Amino acid sequence: MARMHYTRDNMAGLLRSHDINPTHQRIEIAHALFSRQEHLSADQVMAIVNTRHSETSKATVYNTLKLFLEKGLVREVIVDPSKVFFDPNTSPHHHLYEVDTGRLSDIDAEQVQISGLPPLPAGMVTEGIDLIVRVRRKA
């Protein structure tokens, strides 16, 4: 929070701080996500990064997003059966999904409490708890 501006220049430091070698392509992809602070699909990232002139291949977009994921720079949001969204907000939070438009927005985790979850099966650890509120325009 209280993050000011995500410029391309900032991106190099952000990447380094996550143990990611900052290359031109990686900076562009990070910038697409962080400057917008939106949930983007791989396809959308691809389109943004290649608006001016084609710069980054599909393989690199996918490789890079996966790398960001492994390094904990972004998180994955699985709400749509046809594509995954990448989320520059890695603090714990939930999602509101408008099923008819595909719009996806954040719900702050602070004020939401979830209680009464059963104990985990032995030898398992929680990787994350995803809460998705699916909404639709009233008929």
Next chain:
Amino acid sequence: MARMHYTRDNMAGLLRSHDINPTHQRIEIAHALFSRQEHLSADQVMAIVNTRHSETSKATVYNTLKLFLEKGLVREVIVDPSKVFFDPNTSPHHHLYEVDTGRLSDIDAEQVQISGLPPLPAGMVTEGIDLIVRVRRKA
């Protein structure tokens, strides 16, 4: 609940009660889901239904699962970026997803409470609230 046995004979009535014309293929597909009470992907349904000898086409499997969904006979569970699962349990409940094995199991909604959700945007209605606990084998 307290459902005893899901035989093929029961399936016709179940389908009719959901306003679905019971055909041979639909009965087989419903039987695959309800007799197991498991979360199955379209591919898995296809494999089950066609074990003995090929009986049902891919198009019919997908058409039928979509029909079941529309008629409220099954629900969709979106946890895996690569495929959707179909769930014969339509009562409100949550899911535990073992990310490394792909195993998906139910969490009773009765004892879980979720509070503090923000008000919905105007003109929107909730279609459902999905809670997914992602777990992993302890390292």
Next chain:
DNA sequence: TCCGGATATTAGACAAAGTCCAGATTGCCG
């Protein structure tokens, strides 16, 4: 029973998202 329309099923072409690979590029160090 036979006919005709509505309903359901089918094979296979197609599309979209994502993966993989082998070859080119880049950046860096001596």
Next chain:
DNA sequence: CGGCAATCTGGACTTTGTCTAATATCCGGA
């Protein structure tokens, strides 16, 4: 400059799911 590791790339490939036009099945009325 030459070598090496890391990165990037086009394009083939895979998987999941959709679509379509042809066929098969079902059913009610003559």
